[in-house]
Amino acid sequence: xxxxxxxxxxxxxxxxxxxxxxxxxxxxxxxxxxxxxxxxxxxxxxx
Numbered sequence: 533x534x535x536x537x538x539x540x541x542x543x544x545x546x547x548x549x550x551x552x553x554x555x556x557x558x559x560x561x562x563x564x565x566x567x568x569x570x571x572x573x574x575x576x577x578x579x
Contacts, residue, residue, distance in 0.1 A: 538570075
């Protein structure tokens, strides 16, 4: 199993934001939006 390069970049950004920059309430919304964007992207549609 491998991950797409854009997915890996998004994951690293997600971890950085959630761990270092925002509080829990913001993290919940941020995480939901990021997951939706990734799943809707061309790379996300490829599986």
